[in-house]
Amino acid sequence: MAGRDYARKPAAAFRDEAAGLTDRQAVFYRNLISIASALKSGDIPVDFETRDGTRCYLDRGCIKIAEHAGFISALADDANGTVSTIRLAWAVGG
Numbered sequence: 001m002a003g004r005d006y007a008r009k010p011a012a013a014f015r016d017e018a019a020g021l022t023d024r025q026a027v028f029y030r031n032l033i034s035i036a037s038a039l040k041s042g043d044i045p046v047d048f049e050t051r052d053g054t055r056c057y058l059d060r061g062c063i064k065i066a067e068h069a070g071f072i073s074a075l076a077d078d079a080n081g082t083v084s085t086i087r088l089a090w091a092v093g094g
Helices: 024-040 059-069
Strands: 043-045 047-049 055-057 086-089
Touching: 024 043, 024 059, 059 086
Parallel strands: none
Antiparallel strands: 043 086, 047 055
């Protein structure tokens, strides 16, 4: 869930190093696939609200590790200078 101090950050602020596949990272990848499937898109918001109004955000460390692993495309800032979406590194079918 997103706390009060949560704010989007620029791509340069994502600093985690490459890492091996851990149980936590595997769950993160499965969740990304589930979100992409539900959205029918490889573009995934880094923060969102669930149907019940709960504010959530994707773990920045897991995002950066996924980028290093090639699971997602290179992080890029949006027009506001922050990362608002990530993109899976492959096409998502409908």
